[in-house]
Amino acid sequence: MSIDFAISEPIESQKLTEREEQVLTLTAHGYTSEQIAWMLDISQRTVTTHRSNLMRKTHSNNVAGLVRFAFKLDLIS
């Protein structure tokens, strides 16, 4: 059986944190890392770390994958 990780929800141990969900939502709306840092009052480096963790957890390797995942999790519609 093949599993399409690109559209699978994260497994239990890989659940997104609240902050990761926020970064994912804003990324899917098209905000840059710099803009997200501004909006969440965190450093740009922290946003980059959250994005890296999001890519790992959602098995995405680019923004397109993250946007698809945000739809999958119903964070945007």
Add this chain to the structure above:
Amino acid sequence: MEKKKTLLVDDHQLVLDGISNLLTSVDEVEVVGVANNGKRALEIIENIHVDLVLMDIDMPIMNGLEATAQIKKSFPDVKIIILSMHDEHAVIQKVMSLGADGYLLKNSDKEEFCNAIQKVLEGQKFFSADVTMALLNKKESSASSDSVTLAQLTEREIEILKKIAEGLSNKEIGDQLFISHRTVDTHRTNLMRKLEVNNIAGLVRFAIKNGLID
């Protein structure tokens, strides 16, 4: 410490009076002028030294977005805090891309007002936490592309849009379609213009909403 010279820009006198009154108790700033539209604000900045502008968005003659763009172009050292009630993605993204330094709701309390001014004067950015939360809770995307339909795209553009949404790079798309990556880039640029989006996320949202990919 020398007080920072501050200009208030809003087309409602009551708002100008209210902010002016509030700022009398903020040590860091002094109000050196008021303007009721963006054009007048520019005229003032061209004639007297201003450190900080508190700028409304919706104003006659010249709105706050255009004024912000012009001020930042000619006077990049002037700090600008946008004061508004807008919490739509499209407006916020525009404000950020113009180089504004802060975004504050008009109904913010004094503490948040002071915090915003202090951070911006220190060279940091300030964004109202209330607006961030409102934006995070808005599920619908900002895309003005809702009015654009697939019928307005060529077959080739749809084919390329689908591949972009699948996460393929220009080179990968070019290799698959036997065209150069530059041609793919031109299609990508045309897609963004037609769909009125300015990034990959916008293209992917359109593709998903229109059923091009799951």
